[in-house]
Amino acid sequence: MHPAFRFVARHSLFIFPGIGFLPGKLRLAGNLLLFFAAILLALPAQASHEAATEQQTAWQMVLERCVLCHYLDRPDYKFAPSLQGLFNRKSGLLMNGKPVEDQTVSHWIAEGSPNMPAFKYSLTPQQIQLIVKFLKEGNAANVPMLRNSR
Numbered sequence: 174m175h176p177a178f179r180f181v182a183r184h185s186l187f188i189f190p191g192i193g194f195l196p197g198k199l200r201l202a203g204n205l206l207l208f209f210a211a212i213l214l215a216l217p218a219q220a221s222h223e224a225a226t227e228q229q230t231a232w233q234m235v236l237e238r239c240v241l242c243h244y245l246d247r248p249d250y251k252f253a254p255s256l257q258g259l260f261n262r263k264s265g266l267l268m269n270g271k272p273v274e275d276q277t278v279s280h281w282i283a284e285g286s287p288n289m290p291a292f293k294y295s296l297t298p299q300q301i302q303l304i305v306k307f308l309k310e311g312n313a314a315n316v317p318m319l320r321n322s323r
């Protein structure tokens with residue numbers, strides 16, 4: 174028997190005291206069932222934790238590299254146009270006339286513009302993708318760190 178199974182079988186009364194009434198073999202089966210159920214229940218929790226971490230990573234990059242010039246939680250101009258609601262603009266267009274899409278925005282960030290640095294030298298394409306995803310889905314107003322960023 175795999176050591177993990179043996180551990181569960183031996184200590185299950187401690188882990189899952191509720192099934193202590195079952196006879197030997199049934200108890201083992203019941204324990205294993207509960208054991209895997211517990212693992213299955215834990216998986217989505219971990220997935221959402223990873224999503225939260227991704228968002229935080231993105232936000233930290235935005236905080237370090239974008240808020241110097243752009244607001245994200247209000248529509249005003251800072252040194253540059255606000256990025257609030259970038260993907261929900263009525264015009265649906267970037268300043269360069271291209272449609273606001275994952276690809277055009279990540280291209281803008283990578284290549285920069287006359288008054289904005291090109292980030293392809295300091296960020297990987299994956300990091301830029303995370304930022305784009307954040308601009309698209311992230312609710313900047315919910316990020317507490319923003320309060321210190323003005």
Ligand code: HEC
Binds near residue numbers: 290304
């Ligand atoms: C040094 C200031 C500066 C920084 C830092 C900066 N930008 Fe910009 N950005 C600008 C300016 C200025 C413009 C307007 C175009 C121009 O004049 O070059 C702009 C334009 C944009 C646009 C197009 C906006 C529109 O309305 O079409 C996007 C998208 C953008 N920036 C994203 C970012 C992101 C994301 C970051 C951080 C990774 C960032 N910028 C960092 C100055 C900056």
